Amino acid sequence: MPVLWIALIVLAAAAIAYVLARRSALASAQGDVRRMHSLPSYYGWHAFILTALPALLLMLAWLIFQPLFIENRIASQLPAEATATATSQQLAMRDVRSVADGLQAAISSGAITPEEMEAFTNDPSTLRARLGEAGVALGGNVTSETLEAAQNFRALASTMNLTMTVLVIGVALAGAAIALKQVRPDFWARNAVERTVMGLLIFASAIAIFTTISIVFSMVFETMNFFRQYPWQSFFFGTTWSPVFHGNSQLGIVPLLWGTLYISFIALLVAVPIGLFAAIYLSEYASNRVRSFAKPLIEVLAGIPTIVYGLFALVTVGPLLRDYFAQPLGLGSSGTSVMTAGLVMGVMIIPFVSSLSDDIINSVPQSLRDGSLGLGATKSETIRQVVLPAALPGIVGAVLLAASRAIGETMIVVLGAGAAARLGLNPFEAMTTITVKIVSQLTGDTDFNSPETLVAFALGLTLFVITLGLNIFALYIVRKYREQYE
Amino acid sequence: MSDISSHRGSSSLLVADARTKRRNAAEARFRSYGVAAIAIALIALVTLLISIFGNGASAFRQTFVTVPITLPAETLDPSGNRDPAEMAKVTTIGYGNVLKAGVTAAVREAGVVPEGMADSDIAGILSQEAPAQLRAMVLENPELIGTTVETHVLAHGRIDGFFKGRVTMESAQRDSNVTPERLQLAQAMTEKGLMSSGFNWGFVTMPDASDQRPEAAGLGVAILGSLFMMFVVVLLSLPIGVAASVYLEEFAPKNRWTDVIEVNISNLAAVPSIVFGILGLAIFINFAHLPQSAPIVGGLVLTLMTLPRIIIPARAALRAVPPSIRDAALGVGASRMQTVFHHVLPLAAPGILTGMIIGLAQALGETAPLLLIGMVAFVRDYPGGLFDPASALPVQVYNWTQRSDPAFVERASGAIIVLLVFLICMNAIAIILRRRFERRW
Numbered sequence: 001m002p003v004l005w006i007a008l009i010v011l012a013a014a015a016i017a018y019v020l021a022r023r024s025a026l027a028s029a030q031g032d033v034r035r036m037h038s039l040p041s042y043y044g045w046h047a048f049i050l051t052a053l054p055a056l057l058l059m060l061a062w063l064i065f066q067p068l069f070i071e072n073r074i075a076s077q078l079p080a081e082a083t084a085t086a087t088s089q090q091l092a093m094r095d096v097r098s099v100a101d102g103l104q105a106a107i108s109s110g111a112i113t114p115e116e117m118e119a120f121t122n123d124p125s126t127l128r129a130r131l132g133e134a135g136v137a138l139g140g141n142v143t144s145e146t147l148e149a150a151q152n153f154r155a156l157a158s159t160m161n162l163t164m165t166v167l168v169i170g171v172a173l174a175g176a177a178i179a180l181k182q183v184r185p186d187f188w189a190r191n192a193v194e195r196t197v198m199g200l201l202i203f204a205s206a207i208a209i210f211t212t213i214s215i216v217f218s219m220v221f222e223t224m225n226f227f228r229q230y231p232w233q234s235f236f237f238g239t240t241w242s243p244v245f246h247g248n249s250q251l252g253i254v255p256l257l258w259g260t261l262y263i264s265f266i267a268l269l270v271a272v273p274i275g276l277f278a279a280i281y282l283s284e285y286a287s288n289r290v291r292s293f294a295k296p297l298i299e300v301l302a303g304i305p306t307i308v309y310g311l312f313a314l315v316t317v318g319p320l321l322r323d324y325f326a327q328p329l330g331l332g333s334s335g336t337s338v339m340t341a342g343l344v345m346g347v348m349i350i351p352f353v354s355s356l357s358d359d360i361i362n363s364v365p366q367s368l369r370d371g372s373l374g375l376g377a378t379k380s381e382t383i384r385q386v387v388l389p390a391a392l393p394g395i396v397g398a399v400l401l402a403a404s405r406a407i408g409e410t411m412i413v414v415l416g417a418g419a420a421a422r423l424g425l426n427p428f429e430a431m432t433t434i435t436v437k438i439v440s441q442l443t444g445d446t447d448f449n450s451p452e453t454l455v456a457f458a459l460g461l462t463l464f465v466i467t468l469g470l471n472i473f474a475l476y477i478v479r480k481y482r483e484q485y486e
Numbered sequence: 487m488s489d490i491s492s493h494r495g496s497s498s499l500l501v502a503d504a505r506t507k508r509r510n511a512a513e514a515r516f517r518s519y520g521v522a523a524i525a526i527a528l529i530a531l532v533t534l535l536i537s538i539f540g541n542g543a544s545a546f547r548q549t550f551v552t553v554p555i556t557l558p559a560e561t562l563d564p565s566g567n568r569d570p571a572e573m574a575k576v577t578t579i580g581y582g583n584v585l586k587a588g589v590t591a592a593v594r595e596a597g598v599v600p601e602g603m604a605d606s607d608i609a610g611i612l613s614q615e616a617p618a619q620l621r622a623m624v625l626e627n628p629e630l631i632g633t634t635v636e637t638h639v640l641a642h643g644r645i646d647g648f649f650k651g652r653v654t655m656e657s658a659q660r661d662s663n664v665t666p667e668r669l670q671l672a673q674a675m676t677e678k679g680l681m682s683s684g685f686n687w688g689f690v691t692m693p694d695a696s697d698q699r700p701e702a703a704g705l706g707v708a709i710l711g712s713l714f715m716m717f718v719v720v721l722l723s724l725p726i727g728v729a730a731s732v733y734l735e736e737f738a739p740k741n742r743w744t745d746v747i748e749v750n751i752s753n754l755a756a757v758p759s760i761v762f763g764i765l766g767l768a769i770f771i772n773f774a775h776l777p778q779s780a781p782i783v784g785g786l787v788l789t790l791m792t793l794p795r796i797i798i799p800a801r802a803a804l805r806a807v808p809p810s811i812r813d814a815a816l817g818v819g820a821s822r823m824q825t826v827f828h829h830v831l832p833l834a835a836p837g838i839l840t841g842m843i844i845g846l847a848q849a850l851g852e853t854a855p856l857l858l859i860g861m862v863a864f865v866r867d868y869p870g871g872l873f874d875p876a877s878a879l880p881v882q883v884y885n886w887t888q889r890s891d892p893a894f895v896e897r898a899s900g901a902i903i904v905l906l907v908f909l910i911c912m913n914a915i916a917i918i919l920r921r922r923f924e925r926r927w
Contacts, residue, residue: 067775097775194823201737204729208751208797211790215761218768274523281520298527303844303913305851307880308538308902314887315895316537347530354527378509380516401756408758410854411880415887435760435854442767442858460764464757471756 006059006165010172014052017176021047021183029185038190046189047179049196055172062164070156074149090449092146099150100157219464222448222457230451235458241421241432243441243452251455253462255421259431263342263417264406266427270346272399275353282354283361284383295358302351306411313344313416326428336418339427345412352402360394360481361387393481400474404467410435434459538899538906544650545900548686548701549641551612551675555588556634557624568628581624582617585609585639598674603667611668611675613640615695615702640688641681643701643893645672649683652892689900693866694877694885700893703886705901707865711781711876712850712908714869718785719849723792724842728831730793731800731838736826755794762791763855771859778860779875787859788849796845803837804830836923843916847909853880879905 022044029035036043071093078092183189227235230251238252278298282291318335321343326332364387372382388395418430419440441456448454502510561580565572586609593599593608616639623637624630640646644664647653649672658666675681692704730751738744766787770776776783807830815825856862861881869876877885879901886898 064774190821194821197823198733198737201729201733204726205731205733205738205747207726207730208747208754208794211754211765211793212750214769215757215765218765218773219761222768274526277519277523278527281517281524285517285520294524294528297531298524301527301531303847303909304534305848305853305880305905305909307851307853307883308534308906310853311883311887311898311902312534312537315541315899316533347527347534350527350530378513380513381509383516404756408760410758410760411884414854414884435758438760438764439854439857442764443860443862448772457764457768460761464761467756467758468753471753475752 017047017051018044042189050175050179100153219461226454260433266342267345271349279354279357310411310415331428341416349402356398397474397478404470542899549646553592578617581621708877708882714781715785722789727796735804760854763858782872799841803834847912
């Protein structure tokens with residue numbers, strides 16, 4: 001039975017349990033709500049939760065572990081040569097799965113009758129063509145071992161599915177029965193419901209932790225795989241990046257890191273002065289009217305999707321720089337370049353610098369300004385010699401946050417910076433970044449056992465560590481600074 | 487001994503001395519830096535928008551050929567029973583020949599064909615998609631067969647580019663896809679009313695098209711895919727985000743555990759989006775074996791990415807509800823849970839929704855994580871559900887920028903206009919919500 005149907009049945013049962021429990025609670029108190037511990041609807045909700053929650057949790061756990069279990073069972077039935085290495089086992093299992101899925105699709109659509117199935121068991125070579133006719137494409141010819149495994153796979157899956165259906169619905173009904181039995185006027189239904197709700201709230205806030213853990217784990221495992229196939233010294237210190245998809249690639253991170261840092265540096269060169277001066281002007285000079293339209297407009301820059309900046313770099317900025325700067329100066333003839341990506345990314349991170357600096361400048365106590373102005377300093381002298389030094393740690397924090405944003409940015413560099421890994425100083429040449437290479441190594445046909453694909457996870461982990469470090473440091477500075485004046 | 491008065495400054499308060507002038511000039515300079523900074527930022531914004539709109543606005547207009555075509559029954563419906571299932575056996579090649587003959591006859595009759603242009607060359611003004619359009623039209627209404635109908639089909643991308651200024655007579659000389667004669671013919675047909683330009687609904691409704699036919703490429707699949715993903719994101723991130731912020735703001739004890747969660751959330755908000763793509767690839771596709779390119783995976787990845795960006799404003803909204811509300815509710819005997827769900831949450835709802843919509847808008851424009859989970863695949867079938875392959879608006883833009891034909895740049899910019907319209911609408915709703923319902927205590 002499809003999962004959706006089971007879930008709907010469970011929910012329907014829970015709804016019925018709600019009505020029954022509420023009614024029986026009222027009846028048990030002879031319709032007098034004052035004699036009950038909780039409001040009648042809490043008895044209903046208690047029944048609802050007891051019916052739906054354990055059953056749905058069981059179903060979820062089952063759905064997660066069933067594929068693992070089936071895979072193990074089937075893998076143990078495969079011939080020894082297929083399970084010799086992890087790679088060959090994965091490949092064999094993929095075949096089995098696709099054959100099983102194909103058969104399932106063909107049978108459920110009626111293209112292959114169960115009787116025909118018998119014939120295939122004796123002669124699996126015709127299966128591919130037959131499935132092809134039925135609209136299911138298979139990658140290769142089916143061997144008799146694979147077919148047998150696929151048949152077992154299907155049988156096991158359907159048995160387990162049936163068991164799950166029975167168990168889940170059974171648990172739901174048992175839950176409903178228990179809840180209905182518990183209904184008494186002196187049962188603390190509200191407390192029971194609130195405990196469950198509290199549990200759900202805690203679970204929801206723990207999802208952030210699960211996310212972080214799964215980010216780290218998903219990358220650490222594959223990175224370890226990568227370092228098993230490729231020496232880590234060559235990865236961290238290699239100065240050549242030339243992936244070759246039939247082995248013997250050189251996968252040094254240095255040129256990518258250089259491109260990333262160079263582009264981010266140019267972006268900060270654009271964004272820091274503009275953002276900082278904009279923040280100073282908005283917080284110290286601007287009238288309320290100017291502030292009320294200029295600040296949101298600058299923040300629009302942060303709300304524009306990065307793909308828009310990417311297209312802007314590709315279509316407008318790149319050709320412009322090439323035709324009016326790079327070619328006349330003899331510096332190169334490439335539309336995609338460090339300069340293109342850096343300038344556009346600089347525009348994108350202006351609001352990150354300006355908004356945070358604005359907040360920080362505003363939180364410098366007025367008394368400092370008053371003191372300086374009272375001594376006869378002009379406004380700009382006050383700002384330069386009193387306000388900015390006081391706000392400096394916070395501004396450094398803002399710049400670091402902007403830097404981490406620039407380092408992790410993907411679409412602008414994918415479209416604006418180019419794909420050539422290069423160690424050079426000429427800003428009008430195409431270079432590439434860590435994020436660009438993650439995209440290019442992981443899109444298209446990928447083989448998750450070759451170092452050329454796995455390197456993307458190592459790159460991702462490096463990127464994650466760099467940006468996380470920058471963030472934590474920046475937040476630490478900002479927070480420490482804020483406390484100073486509070 | 488020096489004396490204060492020995493400092494020889496200006497003797498008059500009314501005439502500025504050199505030092506004061508210098509200081510005042512420095513002041514004016516400093517101020518103008520600020521104005522310049524804001525001006526540069528705003529100019530950059532305006533240039534960006536002008537460049538996108540300038541490149542993309544023309545994607546909403548398209549050149550069509552309108553000619554009477556006779557639909558011969560013997561080739562289009564050989565069995566003669568007007569049964570769509572039988573007629574579907576005639577492929578687009580058959581319709582292509584019918585169309586070719588019809589257009590050639592029509593333009594010859596109108597007398598617009600330039601001197602010496604061969605018949606075989608005339609059909610080149612039509613899009614490669616045109617036979618499929620005619621076929622779809624006939625299959626939908628089999629009664630048309632045997633009659634002569636006014637047909638409205640797409641012109642070739644280069645002809646369209648000619649009217650939009652992208653293709654010139656000189657460039658046509660060097661182009662294998664178009665000849666100057668065809669451009670002359672197109673010009674003459676326009677004067678006779680056989681070719682016209684109209685609003686391009688297909689751009690919003692049709693699926694993507696191959697490299698050879700930019701004129702037929704549309705955003706239908708991408709918009710549907712994006713909507714499906716947003717559906718998943720709302721369905722998951724609204725309850726989870728609200729629950730998490732309620733817990734952290736209203737119930738969480740101040741201890742190490744909640745500190746860890748809070749630091750975690752603020753760090754997750756700053757993790758590069760591409761890292762979430764790697765997460766999606768490793769967990770949802772490689773481990774959980776969910777299908778590639780499916781909106782469900784995209785939605786899950788975007789949910790994880792948006793959650794912290796929703797939780798932060800939601801907590802601010804909850805914090806803005808004054809404690810007196812809670813005290814009053816607790817005072818009349820409500821439990822803490824009842825206080826929060828009956829009083830605090832409804833009052834914070836506008837703020838939470840505003841943050842939610844802004845988070846959704848960010849999710850809608852996100853591209854990088856979707857590239858990694860296979861949303862770049864070329865998809866021509868409209869997705870029927872969350873598990874069918876689909877594209878997404880920003881990914882479609884990226885996809886089109888990777889194609890060689892310059893007509894796709896126009897399409898990509900046009901797609902961005904569509905994306906920006908969605909974003910502007912969402913942000914406008916958020917602003918209206920905030921203006922109308924936000925309470926200040």
